[in-house]
Amino acid sequence: MSVPGRLTFIGGGHLAKAVISGIYSSNTSWKDACAISVTARRTEHMEQLKKSYPKAFVTTDNLHQAIWAAGSEPSTAHVVFICTRPKEVPQVCQEIASTLETLKGPARPTVVTMCPGISVAQLQSWLPTGTPIVRSMPNLPVTCREGATALFPSKEAVSRVELVASVLKEVSPAVSVLPEESLLDVAASISGSAPAYFYYLIESLVSAAETHGMCTETARNLVVQSCLGSGMLSRGTDRPIQVLRKEVCVPGGSTEKAIAHLMESRLPEIVQGAVDKSLKANREMRYVEGKQNS
Structure with a gap:
C-alpha cells in the first residue's frame, strides 16, 4: 500500500x-x-x-x-x-x-x-x-x-x-x-453521535450514585473507567457484545435484575428512536445555495 x-x-x-x-x-x-x-x-x-x-x-x-x-x-x-x-x-x-x-x-x-x-x-x-x-x-x-x-x-x-x-x-x-454514500448519514447517527450518548449515560450513572451518597468525583472516576474498560474489552475480543453483557449478569444477581429493568423500560426502543431522530436530521442536512440546512 x-x-x-x-x-x-x-x-x-x-x-x-x-x-x-x-x-x-x-x-x-x-x-x-x-x-x-x-x-x-x-x-x-x-x-x-x-x-x-x-x-x-x-x-x-x-x-x-x-x-x-x-x-x-x-x-x-x-x-x-x-x-x-x-x-x-x-x-x-x-x-x-x-x-x-x-x-x-x-x-x-x-x-x-x-x-x-x-x-x-x-x-x-x-x-x-x-x-x-x-x-x-x-x-x-x-x-x-x-x-x-x-x-x-x-x-x-x-x-x-x-x-x-x-x-x-x-x-x-x-x-x-x-x-454506499447514504450510509455516511447512518455513521453520523451512530459513531458521530455516540460520544454524546455515552456521555449522557455517564451523567445518569454518576447522578444515580450521588442520590445514594457517593461524591461526584468518586462516582465519575468509577463510571468513566468502567466505560473505558468495557470498550477496550469489547475491542480486544471477537465474542459478541451480547455474550459479554451476559457474562456480567450472574443468574439471579443484581446486574441481571438491573438489565431486566432496562429491557422492561424498552431501552432498545429508546435508543432506536434516538438514532432515527439523528438519522432524519442528518439526511435533512444538505448544503443548498450557500447555506447549511439542518
Whole structure:
C-alpha cells in the first residue's frame, strides 16, 4: 500500500490539529518523510500553528506554491484535507480548482472533506472532472487518538481510499470504508453521535450514585473507567457484545435484575428512536445555495 508523501490541511481548526498532532506523536514509518502543510485564515492563527507544529509549513495562502509544487511528482501521494466549516467548502474547492486542473493523473491530489451535508456530486461540480474525492465522518475522540471514522470514496478515489485510511488511522483506530454514500448519514447517527450518548449515560450513572451518597468525583472516576474498560474489552475480543453483557449478569444477581429493568423500560426502543431522530436530521442536512440546512 502506498504511503502519503504530502498532506495538506486547509483550515487549521480542531479536526486538522487532531490529525496533525496524531501523526507527529505516532510511530508510523512514513511520518518523517511526509511533508505536512496547513493553512489558516488569520495571521495570528498562523503564528500559533507555527509554534505548535514547527516541522510543518504554515501559511494563510491556500494556493502557496510550496503546498502544490511536490504534487507534480507522480511518485508523491498528496492528500488534501478540507477542514473548514461546511459553508466554506464550496469556496475552498473553487479556489483550488484551477491548481488541481494543472495536475494530471497520478499527480492530482486526493481531496478529503470532513463534514456532513455536502455530497460527492456537489464536490464534483466544484472541482475539476476526475478529481479523486473521499468524504470522511470522524467523531470527537479523534482529539485523543481514539476516534471512529467512516469513509466513502468517489469512483476516482476507490484505489486511493486506503491511503486516506492510513492517515486517519493515526487518530482513529476504527476506520470503515462504506459501500454506499447514504450510509455516511447512518455513521453520523451512530459513531458521530455516540460520544454524546455515552456521555449522557455517564451523567445518569454518576447522578444515580450521588442520590445514594457517593461524591461526584468518586462516582465519575468509577463510571468513566468502567466505560473505558468495557470498550477496550469489547475491542480486544471477537465474542459478541451480547455474550459479554451476559457474562456480567450472574443468574439471579443484581446486574441481571438491573438489565431486566432496562429491557422492561424498552431501552432498545429508546435508543432506536434516538438514532432515527439523528438519522432524519442528518439526511435533512444538505448544503443548498450557500447555506447549511439542518
